[in-house]
Amino acid sequence: MTIKDVARVAGLGLGTVSRVLNNKPHVNEKSRKRVLAAIEQLGYSPDLVARSMRAGESKTLAFVVRDFTGAILSALADAVQGEIDPLGFSLFVASSYHDPERELALIRRFKARRVDGLIIATSSEADPAVLSEFADGSMPLVLLDRELPEALDAVQVDHAGGAAQAVDHLVSLGHRRIALISGEPDVFPTTERVRGYREALARHGIRHRPALCRVGSFSVDFAYQQAFALLGSKQRPTAIVAGGTAMLPGVLRAAQELELVIPRDVSVVGGADGDLARYSTPPLTVVTWDYAELGRTAGRFLANRLEDPDGPRQRRLFPTRLVPRQSCAPPPDDP
Numbered sequence: 001m002t003i004k005d006v007a008r009v010a011g012l013g014l015g016t017v018s019r020v021l022n023n024k025p026h027v028n029e030k031s032r033k034r035v036l037a038a039i040e041q042l043g044y045s046p047d048l049v050a051r052s053m054r055a056g057e058s059k060t061l062a063f064v065v066r067d068f069t070g071a072i073l074s075a076l077a078d079a080v081q082g083e084i085d086p087l088g089f090s091l092f093v094a095s096s097y098h099d100p101e102r103e104l105a106l107i108r109r110f111k112a113r114r115v116d117g118l119i120i121a122t123s124s125e126a127d128p129a130v131l132s133e134f135a136d137g138s139m140p141l142v143l144l145d146r147e148l149p150e151a152l153d154a155v156q157v158d159h160a161g162g163a164a165q166a167v168d169h170l171v172s173l174g175h176r177r178i179a180l181i182s183g184e185p186d187v188f189p190t191t192e193r194v195r196g197y198r199e200a201l202a203r204h205g206i207r208h209r210p211a212l213c214r215v216g217s218f219s220v221d222f223a224y225q226q227a228f229a230l231l232g233s234k235q236r237p238t239a240i241v242a243g244g245t246a247m248l249p250g251v252l253r254a255a256q257e258l259e260l261v262i263p264r265d266v267s268v269v270g271g272a273d274g275d276l277a278r279y280s281t282p283p284l285t286v287v288t289w290d291y292a293e294l295g296r297t298a299g300r301f302l303a304n305r306l307e308d309p310d311g312p313r314q315r316r317l318f319p320t321r322l323v324p325r326q327s328c329a330p331p332p333d334d335p
Contacts, residue, residue, distance in 0.1 A: 001044045010038035060090045061302060062110045064103065064120040065144065066218060067095040071274050072245045072291055076144070079295025080119060087303055089116070098123040098184065098218065100130055107133050115139065117302045122146050126186045140305040142298050142314075147188040153301045153314040155294055159189045159243070160196030162287035162320030166241045166269040167200035169285070169322055174330045175239045175267065176206050181226045181251065182243035182271070183218030190215050193243040193271070212237055223250025231258050231266060238331035239267040247271055248284070263329035273323060282326035289320045 007017045012031055019027045020035040038044070061084055068074050081091045092115065096103040100123050110118060117140040122130055125148040134141060134149055143154035163180065170178050180197045182190045194215065198208050214226040223242060230237055231254055242251045248270040252262075260266050262282065270277045273288035301314045 001042045003044075005042055006035065006038045006044050009041060010034040058114045058116055059088055060092060060113075060115050061299075062092040062094065062106075062115045062118045062120075064094050064096055064106055064118065066098050066121065066123070068093060070245045072272055075291050076295040076298075079292045080299040083296045083299030084303060089303075096123055100124055100127050104129055104133060111139055117141065117306055119144055119298045119302055120146075122187070124184065124186050125188065140302060140309065142302045142305070144294075144298055145189055151313065153305055155298045155301065155316050155318070156188060157289050157294065157318050158320050159192035160199070162271070162289075162322070163193040163196035163241060163243060164200040165320065165322040166285075166287055167197055167204070169324065170239045170241075170267060170269065170328060171200075171204045171206070173267065173328060177209075177212065177235070177237045177239070177331075178206075179212040179214070179230050179237035179240045180243055181214045181223050181230075181240060181247055183215065183222075183247075185215045189244065193241075197241065197243075218244045218246050220246050220250040220253075223247040224253050225250075227251040227254035228257065231255060231260060237266070239269070239328070241269045241271065243271040245272040245274075248276060252276075252280070262327050265332060267328040267331070269322075269328065277325070280327075284327040285325045286323050287320050288323055289318045294318055 003014060003017055003021070007014050010017060012034060016027060016031055017035050020032050063077050063080055065073050065076070068077065077091070077093050084091060092110065094106050096106060103123050107118065119142045121144040124130055125146055131149060134152065141152050143152050145156050146154060147156065167178055178201070180193065182193045184190055194213060197213065201208050212230070214230070216222055223246065227240060227250060230240065240251055242248045251268060255262055255266060255268070262268050268284060270284050270286035273286040277284040277286045297316055304311065304314060
């Protein structure tokens with residue numbers, strides 16, 4: 001069925017039917033009812049592809065992060081979808097696996113499909129190819145927890161504040177050998193966590209030991225390898241801050257394999273909250289933030305940018321808070 005069939009059954013012109021379908025004003029109620037009745041009678045469904053070609057928009061947005069295996073990243077995608085659904089947009093989701101080449105391929109593929117806009121947590125904020133792809137301005141972009149390029153809209157988390165809160169809490173319990181494990185060294189969450197960690201140590205008069213600060217990847221395997229090396233050393237840290245959504249399982253596995261009991265032998269602070277932290281034995285102290293509002297704001301920023309391409313840059317930094325549970329205690333006398 002086509003719009004011509006609807007017009008024929010309704011006994012009205014194509015222009016009137018088109019105005020009804022696009023919810024335009026200046027259509028009398030009697031004509032509107034005739035069009036709706038014809039649509040129901042014929043079972044007509046608009047050709048969205050043809051409509052998008054005529055309108056110059058696809059009513060689709062894309063969302064790219066490292067992967068969606070973690071509950072937090074899935075919750076972010078769900079929050080974005082909830083924000084854009086009432087606006088008539090559909091959402092494509094894809095995993096980059098922190099592979100810059102795959103990320104570039106995804107961006108180019110979405111551009112080729114004429115996706116209206118993209119929310120992305122880039123694998124690198126220093127990769128020239130990625131930055132060049134962003135700079136062409138052919139598709140509105142919102143950065144998810146990234147800083148660069150500075151000209152783009154972004155939603156971010158105060159990871160520096162979160163890391164500082166974790167260190168403050170551990171120092172208040174008597175810890176001085178505090179380790180931090182986090183992800184890729186050239187992305188906003190890692191650089192900010194390291195900054196907050198080092199500033200908090202300095203504030204408490206604790207010398208920064210580079211060997212206790214391990215950054216490199218947000219993978220579970222990296223967290224496990226680094227935690228195992230740290231906790232298996234002669235001068236092991238008395239506490240670890242697992243700085244990232246996927247870090248915590250690796251740290252817990254390393255402690256378990258080394259037969260260390262949390263918090264008797266080592267205190268642990270997770271870099272994000274979730275079921276693993278809440279229902280572990282013991283429940284784990286974490287740094288958290290409003291994941292749902294972060295996703296909703298990213299969706300809202302992208303919709304705003306589509307509405308006003310030349311509007312001012314949109315940036316929002318979300319505060320973090322420490323949730324104390326039972327995974328932190330005073331350090332052992334002889335670790």
